[in-house]
Amino acid sequence: MTRAQMLHRLQAHAAAWDIIVIGGGATGVGVAIDAAARGYDVLLLEGSDFGKGTSSRSTKLVHGGVRYLEQGNVSLVMEALKERGILRQNAPHLVSNLAFIVPNYDWWEAPFYGLGLKIYNVLSGKYGFGPSQILSREDTLQRLPTINREGLRGGVVYYDGQFDDARLLINMVATAAEQGATLVNYCHVTGLTKDGNGFVNGVVARDEENGNTFTASAKVVVNATGPFTDALRRLADPSLEAMIAPSQGIHLVFDRSFLPGESAIMVPHTSDGRVMFAIPWRGHTLVGTTDTPIPEPTLEPSAREEEIQFILTTAGQYLHKAPSRADVLSVFTGIRPLVTAANASNTAALSRDHTIHIDASGLLSIAGGKWTTYRHMAEDCVNHAATLGQLLERECVTRQLNIHGFHPHPERFGQLSSYGSDAPAINELMEREPELAAPLAEALPYVGAEVVWAVRHEMARTVEDVLSRRTRALFLNVKAAREAAARVASLMAQELGTDANWKARQLVAFEQVARHFSLEADAVGGGPDN
Numbered sequence: 001m002t003r004a005q006m007l008h009r010l011q012a013h014a015a016a017w018d019i020i021v022i023g024g025g026a027t028g029v030g031v032a033i034d035a036a037a038r039g040y041d042v043l044l045l046e047g048s049d050f051g052k053g054t055s056s057r058s059t060k061l062v063h064g065g066v067r068y069l070e071q072g073n074v075s076l077v078m079e080a081l082k083e084r085g086i087l088r089q090n091a092p093h094l095v096s097n098l099a100f101i102v103p104n105y106d107w108w109e110a111p112f113y114g115l116g117l118k119i120y121n122v123l124s125g126k127y128g129f130g131p132s133q134i135l136s137r138e139d140t141l142q143r144l145p146t147i148n149r150e151g152l153r154g155g156v157v158y159y160d161g162q163f164d165d166a167r168l169l170i171n172m173v174a175t176a177a178e179q180g181a182t183l184v185n186y187c188h189v190t191g192l193t194k195d196g197n198g199f200v201n202g203v204v205a206r207d208e209e210n211g212n213t214f215t216a217s218a219k220v221v222v223n224a225t226g227p228f229t230d231a232l233r234r235l236a237d238p239s240l241e242a243m244i245a246p247s248q249g250i251h252l253v254f255d256r257s258f259l260p261g262e263s264a265i266m267v268p269h270t271s272d273g274r275v276m277f278a279i280p281w282r283g284h285t286l287v288g289t290t291d292t293p294i295p296e297p298t299l300e301p302s303a304r305e306e307e308i309q310f311i312l313t314t315a316g317q318y319l320h321k322a323p324s325r326a327d328v329l330s331v332f333t334g335i336r337p338l339v340t341a342a343n344a345s346n347t348a349a350l351s352r353d354h355t356i357h358i359d360a361s362g363l364l365s366i367a368g369g370k371w372t373t374y375r376h377m378a379e380d381c382v383n384h385a386a387t388l389g390q391l392l393e394r395e396c397v398t399r400q401l402n403i404h405g406f407h408p409h410p411e412r413f414g415q416l417s418s419y420g421s422d423a424p425a426i427n428e429l430m431e432r433e434p435e436l437a438a439p440l441a442e443a444l445p446y447v448g449a450e451v452v453w454a455v456r457h458e459m460a461r462t463v464e465d466v467l468s469r470r471t472r473a474l475f476l477n478v479k480a481a482r483e484a485a486a487r488v489a490s491l492m493a494q495e496l497g498t499d500a501n502w503k504a505r506q507l508v509a510f511e512q513v514a515r516h517f518s519l520e521a522d523a524v525g526g527g528p529d530n
């Protein structure tokens with residue numbers, strides 16, 4: 001899977017595509033897999049890198065959403081729990097079972113959460129991840145040795161899924177390509193073309209690598225641009241009212257000592273009424289998230305000072321040793337593409353979770369939902385797209401479709417387990433060239449062979465692609481990612497056949513992004529435009 005091959009497929013395709021998908025996040029790539037697996041002819045264009053938007057910035061949970069259960073939204077929870085089970089079945093190399101503990105400090109919490117979480121497990125039916133259980137104080141402390149002991153009565157343990165969002169997305173891109181879809185990153189859609197009746201029948205796009213503009217036509221155009229949904233819709237009709245109310249959420253990453261066990265902490269009610277998680281993830285501790293309405297989405301959002309303080313304060317209430325600013329290894333920010341209720345009346349299909357909306361121009365937008373339910377969203381979207389584009393009716397087949405890298409025992413591959421069936425090929429690279437086995441930075445487990453693999457097989461084009469989404473270095477530890485950048489640039493330059501200027505430009509561009517993940521003074525936002 002190389003970008004050159006994909007561009008070649010694109011250029012060789014003179015006829016109209018069945019479906020063009022705009023946006024290479026979980027939603028768009030999910031749609032591309034579904035449509036291609038049904039046998040439709042699919043093109044997906046991503047303006048930046050696959051997963052550059054929200055889909056690499058989630059809390060990394062494949063979950064039913066305990067919060068929705070409390071709100072009485074049982075069908076939504078059941079659907080997500082089912083999708084959680086399907087995803088673990090189809091991508092066991094990237095989705096794993098994780099124990100979550102709700103610590104109890106009040107007498108009523110054990111029976112209240114005990115019952116709620118029992119229902120949560122019952123709703124998962126045959127897709128269950130494990131029974132919930134009330135824990136004594138001693139059991140809770142054994143599983144969560146760093147939990148705040150003062151007033152602790154015990155806890156309730158339940159099970160949910162955990163995953164690596166960007167790695168799953170990259171493997172989904174490969175899956176879509178294997179099913180026959182053409183997917184190109186760094187191709188920004190700048191316009192929509194229309195037929196004589198004013199119906200959208202294609203796109204105008206710019207190849208961000210060489211500046212060339214091209215057009216492609218399709219029977220249906222699907223807008224899967226997440227937080228940018230309205231900007232795309234307004235390319236067809238600038239007068240349209242907004243359907244997205246963007247809201248950002250941040251996560252802070254600390255070292256593993258803050259949560260050394262194998263269990264996560266789930267706080268059901270923070271002081272602002274939200275759910276907060278502290279999760280062991282890739283040898284680190286991930287804490288989040290917040291929910292802050294923002295006026296406009298940006299591709300590289302920044303954490304606000306009050307969000308950072310809120311997470312530090314809340315974490316400090318539950319952890320024996322309160323983390324401080326100096327302990328933060330990385331901060332990352334994602335934007336929720338929430339659909340406003342005002343627009344609900346004129347949507348073609350409305351689920352409480354995701355929304356499929358068709359404008360008068362025939363542009364189909366799919367937004368909202370969550371990572372966990374991407375497959376179900378895609379099924380729903382392609383059903384609508386097929387009707388809209390008068391495509392031959394074909395059944396969805398993704399329930400039983402393995403994601404690229406599928407392996408029943410990925411743990412055999414140790415540090416490379418998230419590559420699943422690709423891991424032996426990466427090991428071979430290291431055997432052939434032992435210098436590729438050297439770590440990219442002391443504090444991180446990533447090695448040079450992963451960089452070479454990412455360029456050769458995963459369409460990585462920039463240093464940031466490798467350090468943010470093919471590996472997760474920038475999300476785990478900004479300082480270590482900065483240390484690794486020069487070596488990554490050299491390895492990539494060799495693979496791509498680029499020169500010293502390319503390397504220098506890449507390092508400057510990477511540093512601009514890295515600032516958003518760092519708590520250094522110049523990185524943190526706070527103004528209305530962040």
Ligand SMILES: Cc1cc2nc3c(=O)[nH]c(=O)nc-3n(C[C@H](O)[C@H](O)[C@H](O)COP(=O)(O)OP(=O)(O)OC[C@H]3O[C@@H](n4cnc5c(N)ncnc54)[C@H](O)[C@@H]3O)c2cc1C
Nearest residue numbers: 023025026027047053054055058059061189226249371372
């Ligand atoms: C803080 C936070 C935590 C979350 N945690 C979880 C979780 O733990 N579990 C879960 O299930 N869900 C979670 N979610 C929800 C989930 O992450 C999102 O629902 C999902 O990632 C949205 O994917 P998307 O593809 O719709 O949007 P995006 O991932 O943002 O993708 C949209 C893409 O469109 C591209 N694009 C935009 N304009 C153009 C253009 N003109 N041309 C071409 N491409 C364009 C962008 O570059 C981007 O890559 C979380 C969300 C947030 C914000």
